[in-house]
Structure formats: C-alpha cells, structure tokens
Amino acid sequence: MSDIQIRKAKRDDKAALTALSLRSKKSNGYADAFVQMCVEELTVRDEWILTHDFWVAETEGTRPAGCIRLSVEESSESGELETCFVAPELKGQGLGRMLFDVLLERARELGLSRIGLDADPFAEPFYARMGFKTVGKSPSGSIPGRFIPRMELELQTAQDARQAR
Numbered sequence: 001m002s003d004i005q006i007r008k009a010k011r012d013d014k015a016a017l018t019a020l021s022l023r024s025k026k027s028n029g030y031a032d033a034f035v036q037m038c039v040e041e042l043t044v045r046d047e048w049i050l051t052h053d054f055w056v057a058e059t060e061g062t063r064p065a066g067c068i069r070l071s072v073e074e075s076s077e078s079g080e081l082e083t084c085f086v087a088p089e090l091k092g093q094g095l096g097r098m099l100f101d102v103l104l105e106r107a108r109e110l111g112l113s114r115i116g117l118d119a120d121p122f123a124e125p126f127y128a129r130m131g132f133k134t135v136g137k138s139p140s141g142s143i144p145g146r147f148i149p150r151m152e153l154e155l156q157t158a159q160d161a162r163q164a165r
Contacts, residue, residue, distance in 0.1 A: 004065065004095060006102055009044075009054040013064065017044040017056065020064045020085055027088035028122040038142040044083075052082065053106050057099055065090055068099040072110055079107055081117040100130050104155075112155060119149045127151050 009017065021042040026035045048054055048069055057066035069083035081103065086095045107115055118138040119127050128134070132151040140146035 003059050004057050004098060005060075006055050006057045006098065009049045009056045009067065009069075011046055011049055013056055014044045014046070014049070016064050017067050018042060020067060020087060021083065023088060024085035024091075025120070027091070028120065034143070041141040048082070053103070054083070055099060055102050057086075057095055066095045066099050068103050070103050070106060070115070072112065077112055078114040078116060079110070079112045081115055084117075084123070096126055097130070107155060114155065115153045117151050119151050121148060124149050124151070127153075 021044070022035055022039065025038055025042065026032070030038075048071075052069050052071045054069040055067065056064045058064050064087075066086040067083060068081070068085075070079050071082050072079040084096065084099065086099075103115075115132075117127065117132065118141070119132075119134075124134065128151075130153070132153045134149045135152050136150040137147040138150040140148050
C-alpha cells in the first residue's frame with residue numbers, strides 16, 4: 001500500500017466519494033434494493049467536506065480508494081466517525097487501518113477523549129480491531145425498523161490496541 005496518498009476531501013470529490021461508498025456498501029453482500037435504500041444517507045454533501053475532517057485515500061491521483069470522516073461538535077470532547085469506506089478490491093490490505101490512523105491522529109490533536117460510531121454489522125469486526133467496543137444499538141439512518149451496532153472508542157483504548165499489534 002505504499003502508493004497510497006491520503007489527502008483532505010475537496011468539493012469536486014463528492015460524486016466519486018458517493019460512488020465509492022455505495023460500491024463498498026454493496027460489496028458486503030447487500031442486494032441492490034437494500035443499497036438503493038442507503039443512497040440518501042451515503043450521498044456525500046458539501047457540508048461534510050467543508051465542516052468535518054474528511055480524508056480521501058487515492059492511488060497515484062486516480063479515483064478514491066477509500067475515505068473516512070470525523071465530525072466534532074463545538075466544545076465537545078467526543079467525535080463521531082461518520083464515514084469509513086474502502087474500495088472492495090482493496091479491503092483487507094491495510095487501507096482502512098491507514099485511514100483510521102489519520103482520523104485517530106486528528107482526534108488527539110483536537111483533544112478528544114472518545115469517538116462514537118453507528119457501524120454496519122459487516123464492519124463491526126474491523127472497528128473492534130481498532131479498539132471500539134459495542135455499547136448498544138442505534139436505528140439505521142436508511143432502513144426503518146433496522147438497528148445497527150453502536151460502538152465507542154476511548155482514545156486510551158485505541159492507543160493500547162495499536163501498541164499490542
């Protein structure tokens with residue numbers, strides 16, 4: 001993964017990041033109808049790029065290979081991992097960990113003590129490896145009546161998990 005560059009997202013990345021998010025979601029085995037129900041929730045917005053920390057991983061200037069987004073409310077000690085997707089053909093090769101490391105560094109710069117997220121059930125094992133603990137369930141933002149894992153990371157826990165690798 002040495003040819004991967006991680007940079008801040010730009011407004012003209014929106015369409016490519018949305019396409020990446022939908023391709024990645026579908027690669028978890030979801031049917032087309034399910035993915036269609038997620039389009040609104042996964043469509044990248046200007047606000048996310050302009051007001052959140054949103055990073056893009058790309059290979060030598062090509063289309064995005066992955067992305068991750070951290071939002072933090074003003075004067076908060078907690079952040080929210082809002083978006084985290086890797087191109088299906090690159091899953092399991094360390095790109096998600098590279099993106100997570102960038103997010104974690106930024107969280108520490110901001111003085112955050114905790115990061116939360118509502119995880120896709122297929123991504124729950126990845127987040128657990130990153131140090132997140134499942135703390136409950138949250139309603140899906142796309143599918144009425146569906147609940148997904150609610151996870152949290154204490155930043156000291158993340159540091160401990162990284163040192164154990």
